[in-house]
Amino acid sequence: MDQKIVAITGAFGILGSAVSDHFADLGWKVARIDYAPAPKDEEGYFGGLDLTNQEIAEAAWQKVLAEIGKPNALVNIAGGFVWEKLSDGGPGTWERMFRMNTLTAVTMCKVALDTLAGQPGAAIVNIGAGAAANADAGMGAYAASKAGVARLTESLAAELAGKDVTVNAILPTIIDTPTNRADMPDADFSSWVQPREIARVIAFLASDEARAITGASIPVSRGTA
Template identity: 50%
Template structure:
């Protein structure tokens, strides 16, 4: 069974990255109209698709920039049904020798982008009804390892934001959930960890399929969940 997202308008933040691109492709295959937002300029090699909008240069930590992007999407597609907050970042460093600025950077990249983007999209989602918010947290939010204190703390913030907003919106026809991947199988992660068994990792396509389920009509019964997507890590 293929879960359809026919004519649903979905915003994907961090839409030009590996996961954002994979997710956008899957959503388009399932009938959605997709707007990919990113801080980077829109790639020049994106195939033209009537149901796809690439919006580059969006500072998702800035309410004015995020708000303008949401209005651009709503003007282009008529409404917004859902947002998937993929935008984020990672840092590895020992706490003892690390920079305290890393904590601010991880908060900005992981928590603030999700909060600002959702705040900007939510009025449009509420207006359309039957809305979805999906955040990308991490397994490190549950159990942090060496060197990822700032990253894990920021992803824990994403999880708690998800749970709180789900409670706020559970009687208002909007579900709010998060996925918690382990290590995503990307070229960057392979380069950073060349000795690992990549087959144990989570592919962007597999993670995208879980997100697509949460966006679907079948996902309506789930809200407030932070779902581990761990592969075999």
């Protein structure tokens, strides 16, 4: 059988690296895409790409097709987080969160649609957030942008109902990363979700075993440290 290919955005960060490495360990060929500069000058690393820009996203996808091949799966991890009360911020933060979390997923889904629709057993997996369902103080902009990812997931799954493409999202709670530990040093880290566990859930949703699942937003909330 031909080697499967996955394109992963936000692939140079802690979570993106864990997901990319997990797919590689499973035998997939990985196209790693990110806004940050590529950490390695190697095949499969595509850096310095502003995926909020439709033309740049399209060019990035065409480069993946030319250098890596036609992906069987797209994983949208690119995004960011800001904790800010409305009294301390305003529309600028909301726009920034929308662009980083929602628009990057929209543009990449858009440019990947034709390719994925032509691949048997294709999958899109988006990264939402558990906080999107119930935003606490300071979480409004972030939660709203991740709620947009959930609605994109549901709507796109319905659009592709007649195609062999599944579209799902995962909803992590706090992810155990060095940045989150530094920001919340007094928290119980054992309750936080490990990047490797998120990677396993994403890989399952991209696998043949998950073909009956589409349009779902799946909580990933159990710490396994």
